Amino acid sequence: MKKHILSLxxxxxxxxxxxxxxxxxxxxxxxxxxxxxxQSSAASKASEDNLSGEITFAFWDANQQSGMQAxxxxxxxxxxxxxxxxxxxxxxxxxxxxxxxTKGGMPDVFWMHSxxxxxYAKKGILMDCTDLFDKANFPEGLSxxxxxxxxxxxxxxxxxxxxxxxxxxxxxxxGLAYPNxxxxxxxxxxxxxxxxxxxxxxxxxPGNEDQSGYLIxxxxxxxxxxxxxxxxxxxxxxxxxxxxxxxxxLQKKYKVSPTQEQMTEMSQHDxxxxxxxxxxxxxxxxxxxxxxxxxxxxxxxxITVLPKGPTGTRATIYNGLTYAGYKDTKQPExxxxxxxxxxxxxxAEVMGKSGAAIPAFNGTQDSWYNNFPGHxxxxxPDMIRYGVQYPxxxxxxxxxxxxxxxxAELYTQKNxxxxxxxxxxxxxxxxxLAKE
Numbered sequence: 001m002k003k004h005i006l007s008l009x010x011x012x013x014x015x016x017x018x019x020x021x022x023x024x025x026x027x028x029x030x031x032x033x034x035x036x037x038x039q040s041s042a043a044s045k046a047s048e049d050n051l052s053g054e055i056t057f058a059f060w061d062a063n064q065q066s067g068m069q070a071x072x073x074x075x076x077x078x079x080x081x082x083x084x085x086x087x088x089x090x091x092x093x094x095x096x097x098x099x100x101x102t103k104g105g106m107p108d109v110f111w112m113h114s115x116x117x118x119x120y121a122k123k124g125i126l127m128d129c130t131d132l133f134d135k136a137n138f139p140e141g142l143s144x145x146x147x148x149x150x151x152x153x154x155x156x157x158x159x160x161x162x163x164x165x166x167x168x169x170x171x172x173x174x175g176l177a178y179p180n181x182x183x184x185x186x187x188x189x190x191x192x193x194x195x196x197x198x199x200x201x202x203x204x205x206p207g208n209e210d211q212s213g214y215l216i217x218x219x220x221x222x223x224x225x226x227x228x229x230x231x232x233x234x235x236x237x238x239x240x241x242x243x244x245x246x247x248x249x250l251q252k253k254y255k256v257s258p259t260q261e262q263m264t265e266m267s268q269h270d271x272x273x274x275x276x277x278x279x280x281x282x283x284x285x286x287x288x289x290x291x292x293x294x295x296x297x298x299x300x301x302x303i304t305v306l307p308k309g310p311t312g313t314r315a316t317i318y319n320g321l322t323y324a325g326y327k328d329t330k331q332p333e334x335x336x337x338x339x340x341x342x343x344x345x346x347x348a349e350v351m352g353k354s355g356a357a358i359p360a361f362n363g364t365q366d367s368w369y370n371n372f373p374g375h376x377x378x379x380x381p382d383m384i385r386y387g388v389q390y391p392x393x394x395x396x397x398x399x400x401x402x403x404x405x406x407x408a409e410l411y412t413q414k415n416x417x418x419x420x421x422x423x424x425x426x427x428x429x430x431x432x433l434a435k436e
Contacts, residue, residue, distance in 0.1 A: 050081065051079045051081060051082050051333060051334050051337055052081035052082065053081075053082060053083075053331045053334050054082070054083040054084075054085065054331070055082070055083075055084055055085070055108035055109060055329070055331050055334050055335060055338070056084070056085045056086075056087055056107040056108050056109070057072065057084050057085065057086055057087065057107065057108070057109045057110070057338075058086075058087040058088075058089065058094075058098070058107035058109070058110040058111070059086075059087075059088060059094075059110065059111040060088070060089055060090060060091045060094035060111060061088075061091075061285070062088050062090075063285075063286070063288060063289045063356070064354075064356040064357060065086065065088055066354055066356070067350075067351050067354030067355065067356025067357070068086060068351075068356070069086065070350050070351070070353075070354045071341075071342065071347055071350055071351055072084045072086070074341075074346065074347065074350045075338055075341045075347075078341075079334075079337070082334055082337075082338075084109075084338070087107055095116060098110065102120075102123060102125055106125065106326040106328070106329075107326065108325065108326050108329045108331060108334070108335050109323060109324070109325050109326070109335055109338055109339065110323075110324055110326070111157070111321050111322070111323065111324070112126070112146065112153075112154050112321065112322050112323075112324040113319075113321060114145045114146070114319060114320075114390060114392050114396070115392075115396050115397060115400050116397050117145065117146055117148075117153070117154075117322075117397075118148070118394050118395070118396065118397055119397040120324070121148035121149075121153055124327065125326060125327050125328065126148075126153040126154065126324050126325070126326075126327060127153070127324065127325030127326060127327045127329070127332075127335065127336070127339070128151045128152070128153065128327075129151075129152050129153060129154055129155050129324075129325065129339055129343075130151050130152040132155060132336060132339050132340045132343055133155050133156075133339075133340065133343025133344075134343075135152065137343075137345070137361050137362055138156040138360050138361060138362060139156075139159065139320075139360065139362070141389055142156045142159055142320040142322075142360050143156055145320070145322075145389075145392060146322045146324075153322075153324065154322030154323060154324045154325075155322060155323045155324075155339050155342050155343040156320060156321075156322055156343070156360040156361075157320065157321040157322055157323050157342070157351075157357070157359075157360060158285075158320055158321055158351070158356075158357035158358050158359055158360050159318060159319070159320040159358055159360050160283050160284045160285045160318060160319055160320065160357065160358060160380075161283070161284055161316045161317075161318045161380045161381070161383040161384055161387060162211065162212045162216060162281050162282065162283050162284070162306065162316045162317060162318075162383065163281070163282060163284070163303050163304065163305060163306060163316070163379040163380050163382075163383055164179055164183075164188075164279060164280075164281060164282075164303065164304050164305065164306050164307065164379075165272070165279065165280055165281075165282045165287075165290065165301055165302070165303050166178060166179050166278060166279045166301060166302060166303075166304070167272065167275065167277070167278045167279070167299060167300070167301050168300040168301055168302055169275065169299055169300045169301075170195060170200060170275065170278040171195070171278065172300075174194055174195055176191055176194060176195070178302070178304070179191070179279070179304045179307070180304055181304065181305050183304075183307040183308070184307050184308040184309070184310075184312075185217075185220075185246060185307055185308070185309060185310060187307060188203065188279070188307045189250070189254060189256065191278075191279075192250070192254070192256035192257075192278070192279065193254065193256055195256075195278040195279075196255070196256045199276065200275070200276055200277065200278065201256060201257055201258050201271065201276065201277045201278070202256040202257075202277075202278050202279060203250060203256050203257050203277065203278065203279045203280065204257050204258060204263065204268035204271050204272060204277045204279070204280040205247050205248075205250040205251055205257040206260070206263050206267075206268045207247075207248070207251070207260045207263075207407060207408055207410070207411045208260070208263075208404065208407075208408060209268075210317075210403075210404060211283060211317045211319060211390055212281045212282060212283045212317075213247070213281065214243070214244055214247050214407055215317050215390075215391065216243075216281060216306065216315065216316065216317060217243035217244065217246050217247045217309065218239075218240045218243035218244060219243070219309075219313065219315035219317070219388050220243060220306070220307075220308070220309025220310075220311070220313050220314065220315045221239045221240070221242045221243035221246070221309045221310055221311065221313075222239040222309070222310075222311040222313060223237045223238075223239035223240025223241070223242065223243050224237065224240060224391075225240070225391040225403075225429075226391045226392070226393050226396075226429065226433065228392060228393060230433070231430065231433045231434055231436070232426075232430055232433070233425075233426050233429040233430055233433060234426070235422045235423070235425040235426035235429065236419075236422050236423045236425075236426040239311075240422060241418055241419050241422050242310070243309070244407070244410075244418055244422060245418045248410055248411070248416060248418065251411070252411075252416070257277075258271055258277070259411075260408070260411035260412075261411075268280050269286070269290075272290075272301075273290065273293045273294060273297060273299070274297070275297070275299050281306065282303070284357070284358055284377075284380040285357055287303070287372070287375075287377060287380075288355045288356070288371070288372075291372060291375060301375075302375055302376050303375055303376045303377060303379040303380070304376060304379050305379050305382050305383055306383060306386075313386070314383070314386045315386050315387075315388050316383040316384075316386050316387055316388070317387075317388055317389075317390050317391075318383075318384060318387040318388070318389065318390065319389070319390035320360055321357075323339060323342045323343075325339050343361075344361075345361055345363070345364060347361075348360070348361030348364040348367070349361075349364050349367040351367075351368075352364055352365065352366075352367025352368040352371075353367050353368075353370075353371070355368065355371040355372070358380070358381075365381065369381075393432075393433060393436060394436045395432040395433065395435060395436055398432050399428065399429045399432040399433075402425075402428050402429075403425055403428070403429060406421060406424060406425045406428065407421075407425070409421065
């Protein structure tokens with residue numbers, strides 16, 4: 001969720017519209033010039049406004065705090081009379097706090113995820129950002145996710161993909177060749193078996209992860225979950241069942257992964273960082289934390305593309321976040337000014353250089369890739385050509401948690417009936433889709 005591949009990424013993102021990605025629209029020379037003039041005008045106007053006041057900026061990832069602070073510093077350098085306070089809350093608590101805040105005490109600017117977007121859009125509390133940035137500067141698919149009733153309710157922040165990370169130290173110790181783009185499910189399993197010994201697992205296959213977990217094998221097997229605008233989901237599709245069955249078997253049948261109970265006590269990330277797991281699927285949004293932790297622990301690791309499924313598909317799940325504003329903020333001019341800044345090339349490069357996440361603004365991705373010269377982060381943009389938009393529908397906020405809960409039930413059973421459970425998930429999700 002990447003060094004010299006600026007042109008490659010843009011080409012892949014646009015080309016992928018013929019595959020699995022939504023179409024990308026890049027600005028022509030004329031529209032680009034118009035966009036820059038528009039942003040320059042907006043920046044000049046903001047400077048002339050002599051803004052003064054205080055707002056709160058809320059998000060959930062502490063790993064990105066330094067990047068968000070860099071954005072604040074860049075903005076307040078232009079507006080020294082504005083103070084922006086940071087509020088960082090872990091993912092699970094973030095939505096509880098934000099949900100409670102809708103009744104009073106909402107942050108002025110905050111991160112928004114596609115899973116929860118519709119719920120907040122329906123409540124009418126998100127600021128209209130339609131005129132605050134130029135959509136031509138961002139991949140169309142990322143912008144469309146945060147549109148509601150003809151309005152753009154957020155400024156695109158970043159995008160991500162998932163790749164395979166592997167512990168080079170453990171592979172060297174076992175005398176095995178490193179993973180590469182020829183790998184498929186069988187290769188991964190064969191190597192995972194050889195690496196599972198002496199208290200070390202060959203792979204981590206968490207049952208509570210969707211984007212970097214069970215969704216990947218579903219799509220790699222040729223299955224699907226939901227398609228925007230359709231009333232019937234694909235959980236009961238034989239290929240979707242095949243994907244989930246393989247993912248569960250890594251724990252229950254082949255025992256090359258810690259059990260779900262074990263990963264409740266110690267996450268897959270802790271297993272990998274501690275040298276107790278040789279491989280894991282990892283989102284680009286987490287790679288900076290991995291690099292820092294592995295260096296400190298003296299563990300060597302690298303990144304490569306995901307293995308191919310039984311159909312030869314290397315699908316990854318991609319997604320993106322947006323910066324949202326509170327419609328009823330007491331400081332609307334500051335909020336609009338800050339959001340306008342967040343939609344500029346300058347802001348994208350500031351965030352990219354911090355290593356926080358891959359900026360969504362077209363042509364700025366190398367600002368992120370260049371942070372990691374010692375690792376093959378190029379695997380993440382390489383995966384974009386196999387990208388599947390993170391499954392989304394209008395009622396996702398309602399059925400998403402139930403989907404995860406029903407998947408989790410499979411891990412509590414000694415001999416789970418995956419087909420029966422997937423049929424149950426389909427019936428549950430379809431009941432929500434029927435209301436859309």
